[in-house]
Amino acid sequence: MRSETVRKDVPPRVEPNLGDYEKVCAGFAWSQARARLQGLPDGRGLNIAHEAVDRHAASDHAAAVALRCVGRDDSVTCVTYGELARSTARFANVLQALGIGHGDRVATLLGRCPELYTVVLGTLKNTSVLCPLFSAFGPEPVAMRLTLSDTQVLVTTAELYRTKVAGQRERLAALRHVLIVGEGADELPGTVSLGALMDEAADTFTIPPTSPHDMALLHFTSGTTGTPKGAVHVHEAAVAHYTTALYALDLHADDVSWCTADPGWDIGMSYGIVAPLMHGVTVVVDEGDFDARRWYRILADQRVSVWYTAPTALRMLMRTTPRSRPYDLPRSFDLSALRFIASVGEPLDPEAVLWGRDVLGLPVHDNWWQTETGAIMIANFAAGEIRPGSMGRPLPGVEAAVLRCGEDGRAKRAEGRVTVVEEPGVEGELALRIGWPSMFRGYLHDEPRTAAAFAYDWYLTGDLVRRDTDGWYWFVGRADDVFKSAGQLVGPFEVESALMEHPAVAEAGVIGRPDPVAGSIVKAFVTLRPGFEATTQTRQELLAFARRRLGPAVAPREIAFNQHLPHTRSGRVMRRLLRARELGLPEGDISTLERAGSAQDTSEASA
Numbered sequence: 194m195r196s197e198t199v200r201k202d203v204p205p206r207v208e209p210n211l212g213d214y215e216k217v218c219a220g221f222a223w224s225q226a227r228a229r230l231q232g233l234p235d236g237r238g239l240n241i242a243h244e245a246v247d248r249h250a251a252s253d254h255a256a257a258v259a260l261r262c263v264g265r266d267d268s269v270t271c272v273t274y275g276e277l278a279r280s281t282a283r284f285a286n287v288l289q290a291l292g293i294g295h296g297d298r299v300a301t302l303l304g305r306c307p308e309l310y311t312v313v314l315g316t317l318k319n320t321s322v323l324c325p326l327f328s329a330f331g332p333e334p335v336a337m338r339l340t341l342s343d344t345q346v347l348v349t350t351a352e353l354y355r356t357k358v359a360g361q362r363e364r365l366a367a368l369r370h371v372l373i374v375g376e377g378a379d380e381l382p383g384t385v386s387l388g389a390l391m392d393e394a395a396d397t398f399t400i401p402p403t404s405p406h407d408m409a410l411l412h413f414t415s416g417t418t419g420t421p422k423g424a425v426h427v428h429e430a431a432v433a434h435y436t437t438a439l440y441a442l443d444l445h446a447d448d449v450s451w452c453t454a455d456p457g458w459d460i461g462m463s464y465g466i467v468a469p470l471m472h473g474v475t476v477v478v479d480e481g482d483f484d485a486r487r488w489y490r491i492l493a494d495q496r497v498s499v500w501y502t503a504p505t506a507l508r509m510l511m512r513t514t515p516r517s518r519p520y521d522l523p524r525s526f527d528l529s530a531l532r533f534i535a536s537v538g539e540p541l542d543p544e545a546v547l548w549g550r551d552v553l554g555l556p557v558h559d560n561w562w563q564t565e566t567g568a569i570m571i572a573n574f575a576a577g578e579i580r581p582g583s584m585g586r587p588l589p590g591v592e593a594a595v596l597r598c599g600e601d602g603r604a605k606r607a608e609g610r611v612t613v614v615e616e617p618g619v620e621g622e623l624a625l626r627i628g629w630p631s632m633f634r635g636y637l638h639d640e641p642r643t644a645a646a647f648a649y650d651w652y653l654t655g656d657l658v659r660r661d662t663d664g665w666y667w668f669v670g671r672a673d674d675v676f677k678s679a680g681q682l683v684g685p686f687e688v689e690s691a692l693m694e695h696p697a698v699a700e701a702g703v704i705g706r707p708d709p710v711a712g713s714i715v716k717a718f719v720t721l722r723p724g725f726e727a728t729t730q731t732r733q734e735l736l737a738f739a740r741r742r743l744g745p746a747v748a749p750r751e752i753a754f755n756q757h758l759p760h761t762r763s764g765r766v767m768r769r770l771l772r773a774r775e776l777g778l779p780e781g782d783i784s785t786l787e788r789a790g791s792a793q794d795t796s797e798a799s800a
């Protein structure tokens with residue numbers, strides 16, 4: 194734990210929403226936070242889309258710009274809150290006409306195009322459930338998630354449908370409608386043009402009564418074993434979205450906000466769509482991919498004031514500025530509108546916090562949350578100091594704790610109870626006391642894994658942390674085998690399963706190998722079946738096979754052959770040991786090891 198702090202010598206340009214941390218925490222109640230939201234007219238409940246769109250459209254804010262979409266060609270399309278209310282109403286009517294209603298699942302497999310925002314919010318208006326899928330996933334993760342979610346409607350493009358869904362369509366028994374954004378539906382059997390349906394739909398829609406406990410969003414996340422887990426979120430999450438954007442992102446009414454995360458993930462959905470729109474600010478949407486110049490240009494041209502990004506992206510930006518002349522590139526752009534930078538998703542190196550301060554003129558505020566928490570839980574705030582390397586302190590209304598761990602590295606349970614570590618500096622599992630509004634309500638169709646995530650009245654995060662004497666939290670690592678690669682959570686089981694579908698693979702073990710830019714890269718250790726040889730050609734074939742099935746986001750970047758993978762006595766590959774051996778770390782507790790694997794048996798190479 195570094196004790197160095199970053200004080201803000203230059204006072205913030207606007208008064209931070211959270212000025213006195215202790216005072217706000219002491220006086221905070223979620224019931225009061227709920228009162229900041231409008232609710233559906235006539236006491237008909239709480240609906241995220243009403244708070245994000247319709248309430249603004251019905252006010253003098255209707256003409257304000259909700260979305261500023263920057264195309265790949267740098268063209269800019271603006272959508273006002275009034276226009277968004279009408280297009281989302283149309284989409285809700287499209288769903289109605291298709292017979293899709295309350296609780297039915299609608300999935301998106303789209304890049305960051307304007308239609309995505311219409312579909313997301315129109316689905317919520319219709320009280321259907323939105324299941325966002327990451328467009329860089331390959332056919333296998335897409336089909337798996339569509340199946341697990343019982344998705345009935347998929348909205349995608351012709352290209353994504355052709356390459357990722359068409360070949361799997363027969364497996365997808367629940368999928369009734371595929372709506373194509375843009376051209377191409379005519380040539381694709383079993384699909385319809387979204388545009389044609391939208392043209393016929395009315396642009397007014399009355400949101401049906403919505404209980405705060407109605408399911409709204411289904412986000413998939415990965416576990417150590419088994420299929421991906423569908424984390425169920427409800428409309429009440431809006432209370433936490435609004436509050437955390439107020440306190441942790443310091444959003445003010447006249448902000449221009451840019452969250453660089455893809456809306457296929459929880460971060461991009463909550464802070465790239467829902468929360469900023471609830472605040473009535475202008476949201477920047479970039480259809481393009483990362484490119485340092487492009488990003489600086491967007492920050493400058495779109496006059497971004499609040500920027501929420503990720504450590505991998507910051508590291509990539511840092512790489513483009515030579516140590517000897519770090520200021521040249523960023524300072525060739527007018528970044529004067531920028532007033533707050535935050536980061537999430539992976540450990541943020543202290544160097545990145547300081548780089549922000551020195552090169553961009555603003556330090557980076559790290560914060561922490563995960564798919565299951567639905568909203569930011571721990572943060573460095575706009576007011577007061579930053580502790581570089583620390584995730585910060587719990588948000589008002591959030592009670593965090595460090596739980597004592599057992600030999601398996603997870604919180605130790607005795608008769609359902611866990612032990613809170615009171616003394617500072619002790620490593621343990623991060624837990625959150627249940628009861629915040631955006632807490633996931635369970636994993637869809639998966640009672641055992643839902644139950645395992647809770648103990649007594651705590652939600653167990655699977656992250657290992659320490660808390661310092663002043664109550665700041667410091668990330669140590671994951672308690673299980675999942676890891677982040679370029680900001681995306683990778684479940685090794687999913688990668689191993691895909692590899693094992695190749696006839697050459699008898700078994701596979703997947704780990705995250707540390708990487709200076711991506712945090713980790715996906716590395717697979719593969720045992721070959723008899724008759725297959727550990728050649729460069731086999732390796733290339735397996736890399737390509739995995740990439741085709743899984744997509745570039747989760748496919749292994751490196752494959753090593755190992756005919757003696759270490760196993761537990763129950764027969765599971767010991768990924769922890771593979772990782773320790775790969776990194777030359779102590780092997781730790783190997784009492785459950787069935788037979789020793791031989792590191793010498795590993796033939797290395799990467800692609």
Ligand code: AMP
Pocket residue numbers: 414459460536537538539540541559560561562563564565584654655656668670671677681682
């Ligand atoms: P996801 O559910 O995909 O959003 O991933 C959540 C996980 O990302 C957490 O459980 C952490 O392991 C990691 N994570 C998120 N934010 C941070 C952070 N600020 N520092 C370190 N790890 C983080």
